[in-house]
Amino acid sequence: MALTAIGLCSRALLKIGATPLTSFDEGTAEAEVAAALYAPTRDALLSARAWSFATAQAALPRLATEPVADYAHAFQLPADFLRALSAGAASRGRGLDYRISGRALHAASSSVVLTYVYRPAEEDFPAFFDQALIARLAAEFCIPLTENSSRADGLHQLAEAEFRRARLIDAQQDVQPGFEDFSLIEARGS
Known part of the structure; x- marks a missing residue:
């Protein structure tokens, strides 16, 4: 039940x-x-x-404002985001260097696929x-x-x-x- x-x-x-x-x-x-x-x-x-029932992947939308240093692009984290597991570029969910800053993910790539723990x-x-x-x-x-x-x-x-x-x-x-x-x-x- x-x-x-x-x-x-x-x-x-x-x-x-x-x-x-x-x-x-x-x-x-x-x-x-x-x-x-x-x-x-x-x-x-x-x-x-990283519970199997609470793990998801999402292509993140790019934000208009760029990070001040270290990375070229900022991306909006999902609303149900709790913890990042990995990030990748294009159709790959891992292998990308990134940093979480506030409610944004910073990366050098122009597109990001995030694997994360969410709140079901x-x-x-x-x-x-x-x-x-x-x-x-x-x-x-x-x-x-x-x-x-x-x-x-x-x-x-x-x-x-x-x-x-x-x-x-x-x-x-x-x-x-x-x-x-x-x-x-x-x-x-x-």
């Missing part, structure tokens, strides 16, 4: 023995804590790894990521709502275990890249 932001927060609140939410605006302590901590916790967990809709999160996020939210919600630091420590350990489990599951969904242009392998063949 796909969960919404409210559903994810409610499950985390249940883990710490708090009342689940119906809305971020309901005026309870649980709603205030969830509203304040949900988005930064979600984005931090999404940014922590909560309903598109796979179950293994839901569980990791719920565990992390429970750990984050614990001290503001229960003031129990030893319980929060235990929840943080559980959250780390869930994160490792989610990473393992996600890694099994992808073929690992081989070596390209590696001089030792090339020397061995001659």
